[in-house]
Amino acid sequence: MDFDKHIENLLQRYWLGETSLEEEAQLRTFFAGKDVPERLRRSKEWFAYVEGLRQESLGEDFDARVLSRVAPPVVKARRMTMAARLVPLLKAVAVVAIVVGLGGVVQRSFFGSVPEVAVGDTIGRQISAPSVALSGEVPGAAAEKQKRDSLKKGREKPLEPFKQH
Numbered sequence: 477m478d479f480d481k482h483i484e485n486l487l488q489r490y491w492l493g494e495t496s497l498e499e500e501a502q503l504r505t506f507f508a509g510k511d512v513p514e515r516l517r518r519s520k521e522w523f524a525y526v527e528g529l530r531q532e533s534l535g536e537d538f539d540a541r542v543l544s545r546v547a548p549p550v551v552k553a554r555r556m557t558m559a560a561r562l563v564p565l566l567k568a569v570a571v572v573a574i575v576v577g578l579g580g581v582v583q584r585s586f587f588g589s590v591p592e593v594a595v596g597d598t599i600g601r602q603i604s605a606p607s608v609a610l611s612g613e614v615p616g617a618a619a620e621k622q623k624r625d626s627l628k629k630g631r632e633k634p635l636e637p638f639k640q641h
Contacts, residue, residue, distance in 0.1 A: 483506055486499050487519055
């Protein structure tokens with residue numbers, strides 16, 4: 477009976493995680509035997525399960541078996557020349573050059589017929605086009621008449637009055 481009390485005390489300490497390796501070995505040998513009291517049967521099943529897990533191992537050749545089934549990774553490394561590294565930069569420069577070139581063409585097509593605008597001198601300079609902003613000066617009647625005449629000159633035939641149906 478005294479040995480059973482010692483085993484029960486060790487078992488309580490085992491569940492609390494306070495036993496040493498030697499005491500755990502005593503518990504394993506006790507529960508591996510055949511004369512285990514009925515009240516400790518559940519603990520015997522636990523120790524049998526843990527012992528079964530302990531006996532299952534991967535083996536010495538486990539690493540070799542796994543590595544033989546796994547194909548080595550194929551590394552596709554290629555050398556990149558300086559020209560290959562600069563290709564994206566050169567593409568970006570080409571796009572910017574095209575946009576700037578098209579901007580000049582569009583500017584020439586819009587302002588090519590206006591004599592006041594010197595298209596060739598527009599890059600980096602101020603365009604000398606007629607201004608529509610008020611400069612603080614009140615234009616004379618002659619200037620107003622000239623503006624109206626220039627607007628009328630563009631129209632060939634007068635507008636028809638609006639008719640309601």
